[in-house]
Amino acid sequence: MDSGWLLFATIAVPLTTALIIMTIPSTYKQQVRWVATAAGFTMFVLSVIIFVLYNYKEGGLQFDLRLCWLENVAFLGKDGITLHLAVDGISVPLVLLTGIVIFCGCLISWNIKYRNKDFFILLMLLVSGVFGVFESADLFFFFFFYELAVLPMYLLIGVWGASTDFGTYVRTKEYGAMKLTLYLVAGSALVFIGIFATFVEAGKGTFDLPVLGQVTYSETFQKTFYPFFMLGFGVLAGLWPFHTWSPDGHVAAPTAVSMLHAGVLMKLGAYGILRVGMSLFPEGAEFWAPALLVLGTTGALYGAISAMAQRDLKYVVAYSSVSHMGYVLMGLATLNPIGVNGAVLQMFAHGVMTALFFAMVGAIYDQARVREIWTFGGLTQRMPRFVAFFAIAGLSSLGLPGLAGFIAEFNIFAGLFKTYPLFGALGILTAAITAVYILRLLAAAFFGPLNEKWAHLKEMRLLEQVAGAILIVFIVFMGVWPAPFVDRIAQSVLALPGIG
Amino acid sequence: MDWSLLIPEYILAGWAAMVVSLDLFWGRLRKEQLAYVAAAGALIATLVSLIWVNDSASFGNLLQVDNYATFFRIFFGLIAFFICLASAQYVKDRLLHPGEYYALILLTVIGGTYMAAAKELLTAYISLELLSFSLYVLTSYAKFDLKSNEAGLKFMLLGAFSSAIFLYGMSLVYGVTKTTSFAGIASALSGDTSSIAFALLLGIVLMIAGLGFKVAAVPFHMWTPDAYEGAPLPITAFISAISKAAGFALFLKLFGQAMLPMADDWRWIIAGLSAATMVLGNLVATQQHNIKRLLAYSSIGQVGFMLMGIAALTPHGPSDPASALLLHLAGYVITNLAAFVCVIVYYNQTGKDEIADFGGLAERAPFLALCLTIALFSLAGMPLFAGFATKFILFQAAAQQDLLWLSSIAVFMSLVSLYYYLGIIKQMYLVEPLEKARLPVPRMEYAVVAVLIVGVLLVGLYPQPLFNGVEDATSALFQVTQAAAAAGVGP
Numbered sequence: 001m002d003s004g005w006l007l008f009a010t011i012a013v014p015l016t017t018a019l020i021i022m023t024i025p026s027t028y029k030q031q032v033r034w035v036a037t038a039a040g041f042t043m044f045v046l047s048v049i050i051f052v053l054y055n056y057k058e059g060g061l062q063f064d065l066r067l068c069w070l071e072n073v074a075f076l077g078k079d080g081i082t083l084h085l086a087v088d089g090i091s092v093p094l095v096l097l098t099g100i101v102i103f104c105g106c107l108i109s110w111n112i113k114y115r116n117k118d119f120f121i122l123l124m125l126l127v128s129g130v131f132g133v134f135e136s137a138d139l140f141f142f143f144f145f146y147e148l149a150v151l152p153m154y155l156l157i158g159v160w161g162a163s164t165d166f167g168t169y170v171r172t173k174e175y176g177a178m179k180l181t182l183y184l185v186a187g188s189a190l191v192f193i194g195i196f197a198t199f200v201e202a203g204k205g206t207f208d209l210p211v212l213g214q215v216t217y218s219e220t221f222q223k224t225f226y227p228f229f230m231l232g233f234g235v236l237a238g239l240w241p242f243h244t245w246s247p248d249g250h251v252a253a254p255t256a257v258s259m260l261h262a263g264v265l266m267k268l269g270a271y272g273i274l275r276v277g278m279s280l281f282p283e284g285a286e287f288w289a290p291a292l293l294v295l296g297t298t299g300a301l302y303g304a305i306s307a308m309a310q311r312d313l314k315y316v317v318a319y320s321s322v323s324h325m326g327y328v329l330m331g332l333a334t335l336n337p338i339g340v341n342g343a344v345l346q347m348f349a350h351g352v353m354t355a356l357f358f359a360m361v362g363a364i365y366d367q368a369r370v371r372e373i374w375t376f377g378g379l380t381q382r383m384p385r386f387v388a389f390f391a392i393a394g395l396s397s398l399g400l401p402g403l404a405g406f407i408a409e410f411n412i413f414a415g416l417f418k419t420y421p422l423f424g425a426l427g428i429l430t431a432a433i434t435a436v437y438i439l440r441l442l443a444a445a446f447f448g449p450l451n452e453k454w455a456h457l458k459e460m461r462l463l464e465q466v467a468g469a470i471l472i473v474f475i476v477f478m479g480v481w482p483a484p485f486v487d488r489i490a491q492s493v494l495a496l497p498g499i500g
Numbered sequence: 501m502d503w504s505l506l507i508p509e510y511i512l513a514g515w516a517a518m519v520v521s522l523d524l525f526w527g528r529l530r531k532e533q534l535a536y537v538a539a540a541g542a543l544i545a546t547l548v549s550l551i552w553v554n555d556s557a558s559f560g561n562l563l564q565v566d567n568y569a570t571f572f573r574i575f576f577g578l579i580a581f582f583i584c585l586a587s588a589q590y591v592k593d594r595l596l597h598p599g600e601y602y603a604l605i606l607l608t609v610i611g612g613t614y615m616a617a618a619k620e621l622l623t624a625y626i627s628l629e630l631l632s633f634s635l636y637v638l639t640s641y642a643k644f645d646l647k648s649n650e651a652g653l654k655f656m657l658l659g660a661f662s663s664a665i666f667l668y669g670m671s672l673v674y675g676v677t678k679t680t681s682f683a684g685i686a687s688a689l690s691g692d693t694s695s696i697a698f699a700l701l702l703g704i705v706l707m708i709a710g711l712g713f714k715v716a717a718v719p720f721h722m723w724t725p726d727a728y729e730g731a732p733l734p735i736t737a738f739i740s741a742i743s744k745a746a747g748f749a750l751f752l753k754l755f756g757q758a759m760l761p762m763a764d765d766w767r768w769i770i771a772g773l774s775a776a777t778m779v780l781g782n783l784v785a786t787q788q789h790n791i792k793r794l795l796a797y798s799s800i801g802q803v804g805f806m807l808m809g810i811a812a813l814t815p816h817g818p819s820d821p822a823s824a825l826l827l828h829l830a831g832y833v834i835t836n837l838a839a840f841v842c843v844i845v846y847y848n849q850t851g852k853d854e855i856a857d858f859g860g861l862a863e864r865a866p867f868l869a870l871c872l873t874i875a876l877f878s879l880a881g882m883p884l885f886a887g888f889a890t891k892f893i894l895f896q897a898a899a900q901q902d903l904l905w906l907s908s909i910a911v912f913m914s915l916v917s918l919y920y921y922l923g924i925i926k927q928m929y930l931v932e933p934l935e936k937a938r939l940p941v942p943r944m945e946y947a948v949v950a951v952l953i954v955g956v957l958l959v960g961l962y963p964q965p966l967f968n969g970v971e972d973a974t975s976a977l978f979q980v981t982q983a984a985a986a987a988g989v990g991p
Contacts, residue, residue, distance in 0.1 A: 026866075071964070147888065151877065155925070158926060159930060174926060178919075182915070185918055186915055189915050199896065200904070
């Protein structure tokens with residue numbers, strides 16, 4: 001099928017753009033912005049086309065594309081290693097999500113002045129890795145792109161990030177960058193081992209996921225090696241207690257990188273658990289589901305409680321990401337269709353929502369240069385649109401009906417109550433805590449009397465408004481009409497082994 | 501005997517003599533031009549060696565000129581080519597007697613090539629000594645630098661010691677198998693070895709120790725950091741490339757051909773060495789603040805990875821790990837040369853080699869910083885670059901042969917290596933430069949680095965051509981073994 005080249009294009013466009021930007025002299029900052037934004041827009045359009053063209057009635061893997069990369073390797077079968085791209089109903093919304101967030105990220109990053117050429121090159125590398133993971137149906141390339149997405153993070157955070165001064169101590173951006181990189185690579189080391197073991201055990205001589213999925217692995221093997229995937233990918237998904245890179249890393253990162261990282265990259269982790277762990281090792285997944293459930297629930301509760309204790313706006317958002325990713329893991333652990341469905345919906349919902357959150361935090365930080373919640377007050381009088389956008393993200397986050405978060409959380413909780421009612425109750429408790437910290441934050445920082453100190457603040461930049469508006473469109477779209485998402489996801493979730 | 505089989509080496513030896521005479525008799529010749537003359541010689545010898553592709557001929561039962569030898573002829577010729585080019589500025593500024601310097605580099609290539617081509621123990625030993633002696637001299641070439649002298653002395657004393665151990669191992673193996681030819685040893689070992697098991701095992705262990713020294717495997721690595729630190733920088737790069745590559749060429753040939761029938765006895769020794777090497781090399785590297793020492797320890801760590809390829813050899817399916825090893829070796833050497841050339845360029849301009857001195861390099865020489873970053877990411881095994889693909893295939897090949905535990909250690913040690921490589925990258929990109937002035941990168945070095953980086957990307961993104969070459973080389977290697985096994989007669 002020729003349509004496979006659409007997937008290829010989503011990976012090739014950012015890589016080519018990186019090369020093009022490399023040839024632009026670093027003094028031509030405006031041209032760099034235009035090229036990057038054009039690429040972002042192209043990816044956005046491509047991802048929308050893929051989302052729309054995906055035939056949900058048929059389901060299964062579509063847009064199949066195979067390019068032989070390495071053959072004639074003795075221990076590999078005759079196909080060797082193949083760049084096998086394909087998407088199913090689970091990856092399609094995530095591809096769309098990536099397209100949305102990268103476009104908005106490019107718009108947000110227009111205000112970067114310091115070496116913006118290098119910034120966009122690394123950002124493009126990052127996003128090509130993300131697209132690659134969601135679209136790979138071959139474990140080698142899955143892992144290739146997974147590492148590619150981690151590769152530029154250190155420099156992106158280290159060079160363009162910001163340190164946070166807590167008064168008694170400083171969380172430097174170098175610290176955040178190193179912590180994030182090492183945690184993620186440590187996670188991928190576990191995944192690496194899991195891939196080796198799976199390849200050897202399957203004995204098929206190929207890394208092709210559909211082929212590996214047809215093999216029945218012995219129960220002991222599944223139980224032994226599922227945790228490698230669960231924990232390895234879990235690190236990236238913010239699995240408690242390996243989530244601590246997330247707040248420090250996301251807070252230190254520049255706005256567009258936080259958006260992409262919290263919005264999309266954390267989903268790579270959850271997606272990996274689902275795509276590799278659960279679909280290859282259904283029995284292992286069943287055996288370890290209680291552990292995933294407990295860790296996920298702890299993460300959700302812990303993230304929410306921690307968010308409540310934060311004084312820094314960006315830390316609140318970062319901890320709320322941990323908390324929301326906890327929902328995703330809880331949904332995956334239910335192993336029933338509705339819960340897993342909810343988990344995938346939550347990946348999308350949280351992705352757009354947290355991207356909006358981080359974009360807004362970046363917008364206020366650019367002007368105020370502080371993020372201390374309690375020093376603000378009454379900002380709505382000066383920047384009404386900003387407050388409105390932030391409030392929409394917040395309301396989606398606490399699960400207001402009509403916005404994306406509600407649909408996702410509703411499905412997850414429904415799935416939980418079916419199998420683990422107690423944890424369903426804990427999930428609802430978490431949602432309640434979320435409401436507390438979001439509403440308290442809105443009240444303290446944005447409403448009430450205007451703090452004169454901030455009288456000079458202006459409405460956010462036009463590009464930030466455009467980016468925010470795009471994200472809001474999708475939040476509302478999914479909240480009001482979730483059918484296109486649910487249709488695509490449900491079909492593929494039901495096709496997974498061991499769900500039901 | 502077909503004397504024409506050795507034409508590339510005649511060229512190299514003749515060229516070496518010519519370079520020395522040029523230096524001697526033609527005083528007006530500018531010193532850096534000798535580098536280009538020597539590089540041209542290496543390149544010509546490399547091109548000439550392509551004649552024997554897909555051909556296999558024995559030279560008096562001493563050398564086998566086949567695809568395996570040709571692979572290494574090309575490999576070593578190119579290493580010498582790049583080292584000569586990278587040395588030009590350095591030698592002109594800092595060293596005396598350039599003629600001998602370049603001649604020795606060319607002679608080292610001959611030693612290395614014959615280590616790969618040898619088909620019996622004594623030839624292998626003599627080639628090893630040719631390589632080692634050239635390197636001893638080159639290491640102490642900075643005659644007025646105490647560190648260089650110390651490095652040369654240490655290298656030579658320990659080298660001589662390990663050669664003796666290697667020889668003793670050989671003599672034991674010869675004593676019980678009554679032959680020095682690899683094929684002969686293999687067929688002797690295919691039979692019943694119970695009566696000679698102890699002497700054999702002792703011989704093998706001693707040979708592992710001797711070779712372990714040459715490739716710098718723990719616990720025989722002690723010379724490496726000092727030799728790397730003391731030697732002139734281009735020679736450090738040269739040792740890290742050719743000494744390891746030639747060591748592994750012989751290691752693979754010896755254990756893939758002669759000792760293969762006993763693989764089940766020595767695999768675990770090498771697997772243990774491999775684990776110790778990668779753990780120690782990588783952990784100690786985290787504590788270094790001199791870039792030469794850091795690269796020395798990181799190269800020890802890399803040796804640990806390469807030993808996995810030897811440990812995964814089994815009599816049943818020997819060619820995958822061997823191919824994976826050669827692939828990783830090639831990827832590593834290209835990457836490491838790229839990293840070293842960047843360091844050499846920086847050192848030529850500033851005379852500094854502490855990691856802290858690289859602060860703000862991205863501001864002062866963006867191209868250099870980018871290339872060094874790519875090389876370091878490749879060494880750490882990040883995708884797009886050579887390291888990812890070659891490591892993946894190597895670790896996978898080991899996992900395939902019951903060595904999943906070793907692959908797991910290797911994966912975590914790659915993580916550790918990322919940590920200290922990021923330390924350098926941090927200096928270059930995150931730290932403010934002490935001096936603002938831009939560093940000029942001379943055109944020749946610019947081109948050398950660029951070509952090597954293109955190589956790193958090529959291996960990382962499209963390894964198929966290299967892999968085909970490697971497969972040809974290893975299949976030539978194991979044809980001999982299979983023939984010996986077929987003719988297998990006991991002692």
